Amino acid sequence: KQEVTQIPAALSVPEGENLVLNCSFTDSAIYNLQWFRQDPGKGLTSLLLIQSSQREQTSGRLNASLDKSSGRSTLYIAASQPGDSATYLCAVRGGYSGAGSYQLTFGKGTKLSVIP
Amino acid sequence: KAGVTQTPRYLIKTRGQQVTLSCSPISGHRSVSWYQQTPGQGLQFLFEYFSETQRNKGNFPGRFSGRQFSNSRSEMNVSTLELGDSALYLCASSPGVAGAPDTQYFGPGTRLTVL
Numbered sequence: 001k002q003e004v005t006q007i008p009a010a011l012s013v014p015e016g017e018n019l020v021l022n023c024s025f026t027d028s029a030i031y032n033l034q035w036f037r038q039d040p041g042k043g044l045t046s047l048l049l050i051q052s053s054q055r056e057q058t059s060g061r062l063n064a065s066l067d068k069s070s071g072r073s074t075l076y077i078a079a080s081q082p083g084d085s086a087t088y089l090c091a092v093r094g095g096y097s098g099a100g101s102y103q104l105t106f107g108k109g110t111k112l113s114v115i116p
Numbered sequence: 117k118a119g120v121t122q123t124p125r126y127l128i129k130t131r132g133q134q135v136t137l138s139c140s141p142i143s144g145h146r147s148v149s150w151y152q153q154t155p156g157q158g159l160q161f162l163f164e165y166f167s168e169t170q171r172n173k174g175n176f177p178g179r180f181s182g183r184q185f186s187n188s189r190s191e192m193n194v195s196t197l198e199l200g201d202s203a204l205y206l207c208a209s210s211p212g213v214a215g216a217p218d219t220q221y222f223g224p225g226t227r228l229t230v231l
Contacts (some may be wrong), residue, residue, distance in 0.1 A: 032218055034218075034219070038221075041227075043120075043206055043222035043225050044217045044222040045222070049217065049219050050219060063139075089159065093218060103161045104149070105161070106158055106160075108158040110157065
């Protein structure tokens with residue numbers, strides 16, 4: 001069974017700081033890895049999707065990397081802003097032959113607070 | 117394009133009752149997935165429907181069921197509600213076809229409270 005872990009559970013940083021969120025998964029037979037953000041009481045917004053054959057993806061101030069062999073991904077946020085405050089969730093899409101049978105397995109998230 | 121819509125947004129039920137939640141995907145999307153989100157367990161996959169067929173199923177009891185209609189709209193049903201079913205229920209849509217991006221678009225969720 002695929003398990004996804006996100007550390008730390010919560011993070012508080014001053015505005016302007018660069019930061020890294022971590023995600024690890026137990027079964028490397030994945031189809032893709034996705035990062036989402038969730039604002040309080042709201043649904044999820046997709047940030048980045050990395051296919052299993054890719055090493056990283058970038059969108060604006062966000063950069064996500066994937067090391068499938070070690071079961072790790074990082075989300076790098078440059079020059080953080082108060083509007084970045086949210087919970088960031090990592091999700092892994094299992095491969096057909098791996099644990100999870102192609103379903104999305106989520107970590108419990110990192111709650112980020114960016115202090116003005 | 118309009119986003120994913122879910123109705124109702126809030127629901128209060130009592131134990132033993134049943135409930136039906138609705139999800140309308142983005143136009144053109146054929147895959148709809150359902151998730152349960154609770155503070156303790158986080159986001160857990162319930163099931164996925166594609167072209168009116170259940171394509172994948174998570175580890176939930178048979179009280180949780182769903183269906184998808186020919187216009188890709190989906191409903192999920194929970195029978196014999198328990199207190200532990202109180203949660204935010206999220207649905208997500210995607211094109212769902214080979215070669216298309218797997219990006220999941222989530223609705224705002226239905227907040228179910230069981231008393």
